[in-house]
Amino acid sequence: MSVKSNHAFVPPLSLLERMALAVYGLLMRLLQPWVRRRHRRRGRAEPGYLQHMEQRFGHYPGLEPSSGWVWVHAVSLGETRAAALLLAALREQVPGLRLLLSHGTATGRAEGAKLLRPGDLQVWQPWDTPAAVQRFLQQFRPALGVLLETEVWPHWVQGCRAHGVPLYLVNARLNPKSLRAAQRLRCLMRPAYAGLSAVLAQTEADAARLRQLGAEPVQVLGNLKFDLEADPAQIERGRRWRAALGGRRVVMLASSREGEEALWLQALRQAQDSPFGPEAPLWLLVPRHPQRFDAVAALLQQAGLSVFRRSQWPEGLDAVAPAAARSAQVWLGDSLGEMHAYYAMADLAWLGGSFLPLGGQNLIEAAACGCPVLMGPHTYNFHDAAEQALHCGAARRLPDMPAALPATRHWLDDAAALQRAREGCAALLQQGQGAAQRSAALLRAAMAPATPGA
Known part of the structure; x- marks a missing residue:
């Protein structure tokens, strides 16, 4: 060589x-x-x-x-x-x-x-x-x-x-x-x-x-990124957050880009079932760029949603959720360097950058944390990794965000299917290292x- x-x-x-x-x-x-x-x-x-x-x-x-x-x-x-x-x-x-x-x-x-x-x-x-x-x-x-x-x-x-x-x-x-x-x-x-x-x-x-x-x-x-190993400390932190929230189901919009949060809101407003009802999952939004944290928070609040920001959770108290965190409809991941914790907290993730023609974000990082992915049609920046994820069952491709909602419900309602997708995450990582x-x-x-x- x-x-x-x-x-x-x-x-x-x-x-x-x-x-x-x-x-x-x-x-x-x-x-x-x-x-x-x-x-x-x-x-x-x-x-x-x-x-x-x-x-x-x-x-x-x-x-x-x-x-x-x-x-x-x-x-x-x-x-x-x-x-x-x-x-x-x-x-x-x-x-x-x-x-x-x-x-x-x-x-x-x-x-x-x-x-x-x-x-x-x-x-x-x-x-x-x-x-x-x-x-x-x-x-x-x-x-x-x-x-x-x-x-x-x-x-x-x-x-x-x-x-x-x-x-x-x-x-x-x-x-x-x-x-x-x-x-x-x-x-x-x-x-x-x-x-x-x-x-x-x-x-x-x-x-x-x-x-x-x-x-x-x-x-x-x-691809070097297949050699990624999830940070054990962050994985444990994400699990503690989830437990502190009473084990709520969590769906993540991961590394979202400008315009995708608005598409997400539009898809949820058009949904037949209430995406924020008593049985609805907690939605976790993590914007790709930190300079957009405040703008995304304002967008969510203007939509009438109750929002909890990660930065409001006191350090050192991961196992004790603030009241605002337990009652929130949406979590905003407004921190840097904690993606593994967010993925560990989530049942599944929607892949940011893939629902607009932006090329997609790194789905390998989600797989390393055992988090299956729903992705839109635009994954040209990670074309081969996306195709391999589909083949392994670690991801599903949808034409748009409205179509991602029933796919989300399917995975949340079918524990065996979600477990197979998690096993697909492990298979994806293994074949690329x-x-x-x-x-x-x-x-x-x-x-x-x-x-x-x-």
């Missing part, structure tokens, strides 16, 4: 490609004031965006130039959780690894802080201009770069090639929609994908699409000459 770097075989950029890269670089420079304003606006809801703003443009006050880092870029929360699985395997194989971890979102950065060890460093990703990338590479001089999933930026790739930094795209995926978009910008994106040292793809279909953009060599190693160790072995071989302890 070996992948060789393709740096020696990448043809030089054509005149058209050089022109496209120059125009792109100029546009990215012109966008910098907008980027600063955007992050300041987001920082009002998520203060993490305001920290170390200058790092986003390749300035690192207080940090001395250094070298020998293994640079891992995980743009947001999902990629950071995948990076955690890779890093656990990589640290086993490479003692003494010096990690430089970069992110693009505050949620990713907060999650990534948990992965740091003494001597590691965490920074914001550099904005993709030649100058910012040049400053980043001169500051840190990585021995190896690892990009998670989809994060291919043209100047990053060209900068790493110029500095002799092997750059790998790991747990790589590319859906048909993204392929079509990249092909429309082929003069810009072909050099970016062709300039990668190697690509470790999730599936054969992903590999085929990545090759169409010029990526070589490409090897299929599977091993990508983290395989990916780590290839990266270890790539960094062996330069990394202490390898």
Whole structure:
């Protein structure tokens, strides 16, 4: 199992490609004031965006130039959780690894802080201009770069090639929609994908699409997220919450995206049976993005629903439910880092991002917690995992949210069917595991000459 770097075989950029890269670089420079304003606006809801703003443009006050880092870029929360699985395997194989971890979102950065060890460093990703990338590479001089999933930026790739930094795209995926978009910008994106040292793809279909953009060599190693293990402490916390609520049935709308809560309310209003009657389950809504917590709470309250927010449950008293929690029609999961507890609390989950054309969220995380999933028609970001979940019986696909209501009642009313779905969750996880160790072995071989302890 070996992948060789393709740096020696990448043809030089054509005149058209050089022109496209120059125009792109100029546009990215012109966008910098907008980027600063955007992050300041987001920082009002998520203060993490305001920290170390200058790092986003390749300035690192207080940090001395250094070298020998293994640079891992995980743009947001999902990629950071995948990076955690890779890093656990990589640290086993490479003692003494010096990690430089970069992110693009505050949620990713907060999650990534948990992965740091003494001597590691965490920074914001550099904005993709030649100058910012040049400053980043001169500051840190990585021995190896690892990009998670989809994060291919043209100047990053060209900068790493110029500095002799092997750059790998790991747990790589590319859906048909993204392929079509990249092909429309082929003069810009072909050099970016062709300039990668190697690509470790999730599936054969992903590999085929990545090759169409010029990526070589490409090897299929599977999806890192299948190596996820549920957090035992969180699983126990979710079970305590459920017991404190008197064992109520719980249905979760997991990682919902903007617009899906309104669809959910509309579906429930149109339902023939009361979704909030005495025998109705407790509904648990967990929005995907924390900056939307207050807006979703307001939407639910405007609909006349009694809402309890997770943040209102006193810490350390998991076994004693506040009165408002016991009487609420809807729970709002307004916390970070507790998805496993929410999944453990729920009988089943509706998969956010799949009921609007947004590509779906990570259903593997639900399976790891033994929580079956009802998903909408839009799961192109997790196409193979979704199909495997259907095959194992861990998930069902519905055309829309109104159709998810009778499917929910079926699982809640048929204990044997729900148990079979939970067994399907275990089967789904078992058949996909091993990508983290395989990916780590290839990266270890790539960094062996330069990394202490390898």
